[in-house]
Amino acid sequence: xxxxYHDKSHSDTxxxxxxxxxxxxxxxxxxxxxxxxxxxxxxxxxxxxxxxxYGIEGPILxxxxxxxxxxxxxxxxxFDAIGCDVSPLARFVSETKTRNYDIExxxxxxxxxKKVKLDFPRxxxxxxxxxxxxxxxxxxxxxxxxxxxxxEMKKNPLQELAYLALIDSTLRASNVERMGASLxxxxxxxxxxxxxxxxLQKLELMLKDLKKTEQQGPxxxxxxxxxxxxxxxxxxxxxxxITSPPYLNKIEYAxxxxxxxxxxxxxxxxxxxxxxxxxxxxxxxxxxxIVDAYLSDMEKSLKQMHRVLKVGGKAVINxxxxxxxxxxxxxxxxxxxxGVEQGFELEENLIARTIDCYQRNSGFxxxxxxxxxxxKK
Ligand SMILES: C[S@@+](CC[C@H](N)C(=O)[O-])C[C@H]1O[C@@H](n2cnc3c(N)ncnc32)[C@H](O)[C@@H]1O
Numbered sequence: 551x552x553x554x555y556h557d558k559s560h561s562d563t564x565x566x567x568x569x570x571x572x573x574x575x576x577x578x579x580x581x582x583x584x585x586x587x588x589x590x591x592x593x594x595x596x597x598x599x600x601x602x603x604y605g606i607e608g609p610i611l612x613x614x615x616x617x618x619x620x621x622x623x624x625x626x627x628x629f630d631a632i633g634c635d636v637s638p639l640a641r642f643v644s645e646t647k648t649r650n651y652d653i654e655x656x657x658x659x660x661x662x663x664k665k666v667k668l669d670f671p672r673x674x675x676x677x678x679x680x681x682x683x684x685x686x687x688x689x690x691x692x693x694x695x696x697x698x699x700x701x702e703m704k705k706n707p708l709q710e711l712a713y714l715a716l717i718d719s720t721l722r723a724s725n726v727e728r729m730g731a732s733l734x735x736x737x738x739x740x741x742x743x744x745x746x747x748x749x750l751q752k753l754e755l756m757l758k759d760l761k762k763t764e765q766q767g768p769x770x771x772x773x774x775x776x777x778x779x780x781x782x783x784x785x786x787x788x789x790x791x792i793t794s795p796p797y798l799n800k801i802e803y804a805x806x807x808x809x810x811x812x813x814x815x816x817x818x819x820x821x822x823x824x825x826x827x828x829x830x831x832x833x834x835x836x837x838x839x840i841v842d843a844y845l846s847d848m849e850k851s852l853k854q855m856h857r858v859l860k861v862g863g864k865a866v867i868n869x870x871x872x873x874x875x876x877x878x879x880x881x882x883x884x885x886x887x888x889g890v891e892q893g894f895e896l897e898e899n900l901i902a903r904t905i906d907c908y909q910r911n912s913g914f915x916x917x918x919x920x921x922x923x924x925x926k927k
Contacts, residue, residue, distance in 0.1 A: 569903040571596040572794075572868050572920060577619065581759035586643045586718050588617040589728065589806075590794075592868055597623035597792055600866045604898070604924055606790035611858065613777035613793055613851065618644030618770075620792045625767040632783065634775035638815040639717070639807055645772050646714045652707065653760050659708040660757055668694050668746065680812050683724045683733070685742045692716075692723065692745045696813070711756055712749070717810050719748035724809060731806050778850035780858055788858045791865035795851065798844050798872030798881045841872070841879050848881075849888050852925075856892045859927040864897065865889075870920035873907035878916035886923055894925035 566576050576593040577583035583594050597620050600606055608629035612620035615633030617640055624631035625648050635641050670691045675681070681689045699716055703709040723743040726733040773782050777795070855865050867889075872879040886896055900922045907915045 566593065566595040568599075568900065568922065569920075571599060572902050572922065574619075581763050582622060582647050582756075582765070583619065585647055585714060585756060585759070586617050588619075588640075588643075590796075591616045591619050592794055594619060594623045594626075596868070598627065600792045601627065601629075601790075604790075604864055604866055606792060606864060606866065608789045609787070611783065611788045611791045611793075611855075613775075613780060613791065613855065614795045615644055615772065616640050616794070618647050618772070621770040621772070622648050625765070625770055626763075628767055630768050631770035632773065632788070633770055634773040634777065634780070634782075636774075636776055637807070637811075638774075639810055641772050641774060642710075642717075642815070643714060644770075646710045648770050648772070649710070650766050650769055651711075651760055653757070653764070655707045656711070656757055656760065659706055660753065663706075663708060663712070663753075664750065666698075668698060670694055680809060683726050683809055685725065685740065688723050688743045688745055692720065692813075695746055695749055708753070712753055713814070715752040715756060716745075716749050717814055719745060719752050720810055720813060722748055726809065728806055733806075733809060778847055778854065780854040783854075783858045785857050786860050788863060789860060790863055791855055791859065791867075793865070794868040795848060795885075797870050798841065798879060799870075799874075838874060838879065841881065844872075844881060845884060845888065848885055849892075852885070852889050852892050852894075855925075856889075856894060856927055861927055863927050865894070865925045865927075866922065867925065868902070868920070868922050870905070871918040873909065873915060873918050875909045875912050876915070878907050878918050880919070882919055882921040882923075886925075889923075889925045894927060896923065897926045898922070898924035 570576060570593070572592045574588055574591040574593060576595050577591070578587070580594055608624070608631065610620065610624045610629050610631045612631070612633045615621055615635045618633060621631045621633045621644055633644055635644070670687075671694075672687070674690060675686060676689065684692065695716055699709065699712045703712055706712070721728065723745040725736050725740045727736045775782050859865065867885065869882050869885055871882045886899065890896060901919045902922050903920050905918045905920065907918045909915050
């Protein structure tokens with residue numbers, strides 16, 4: 551399909567400065583992109599900037615697709631796209647955000663859904679790790695709504711959207727909040743929260759977004775694949791890559807999203823750096839086995855990116871260095887070196903922002919750069 555990137559309606563996102571583009575924040579006001587907040591993600595503006603500035607062509611691949619920012623922005627601009635992620639939560643959010651829906655059917659189904667009366671038990675306690683993250687009554691109601699969406703909405707065109715609305719409402723209705731890679735007790739009111747109300751409000755907002763945008767671009771393919779293997783992607787088949795791999799310090803996705811994963815999905819089978827310290831410690835060259843494990847995984851991933859790109863195709867990569875108690879590890883620069891070793895040519899290398907690295911016991915350790923670089927095959 552012919553890209554419609556130069557359509558003026560999309561140029562407003564390009565006024566965002568680079569250091570902001572590489573965060574998820576600008577997505578918070580953008581229809582569909584705002585359906586699930588993913589702190590580790592970047593913005594639609596970043597993807598559109600890459601396409602325009604670096605002449606990225608389709609099909610566009612994001613081997614670490616997260617909640618589908620690259621895929622949705624590609625779709626909105628008429629590009630075919632492919633994404634993969636090891637997290638079932640990330641893949642589900644990406645899929646739900648990038649489908650073409652029949653909005654009239656959805657609105658009819660929503661009008662019916664609002665009339666449904668759910669029976670909430672007033673007693674009964676579950677003693678699980680997840681239950682303890684909620685007020686008792688909220689948790690009982692959450693389980694009822696979840697079962698209703700899973701079982702009673704099987705043939706309902708709203709089912710996926712309703713599930714995503716519920717997943718998104720879960721943290722809001724809980725007694726915890728996300729803090730970096732973990733969950734901590736929330737400082738706010740720990741009392742009862744009306745999960746059904748949150749859920750319907752979110753679903754209503756999602757339907758408004760769909761109506762506003764009237765999405766009908768090419769639906770991307772979303773694969774359960776590992777970026778170190780890209781088993782399902784043929785060599786020399788990809789026009790361009792726009793991606794952000796896990797960062798050296800911030801890759802515990804399974805713990806940050808533990809609540810949603812435990813309630814709605816199975817734990818991801820694998821993670822980048824999942825074998826840290828085991829295989830690599832024995833043969834690694836540095837005294838930080840974690841760094842060796844990360845670089846060895848990223849080397850595999852860069853090799854795959856090189857394999858699947860067409861000659862002349864480019865990979866735009868957003869990544870930061872790592873902060874450790876006694877040093878800053880410039881993994882961002884090391885990834886460029888690894889890319890060049892795989893046969894890429896470095897076309898662009900920008901520092902998007904510099905962050906002071908502090909550690910609890912050592913204080914200020916150094917400065918960490920977050921970079922955007924472009925590798926050309
Ligand atoms: C920095 S986030 C990408 C966010 C994305 N750019 C967005 O805007 O939503 C990195 C993603 O890589 C995924 N990931 C980690 N290890 C992976 C692997 N080996 N293969 C594929 N995806 C992986 C994580 O689950 C996470 O969603």
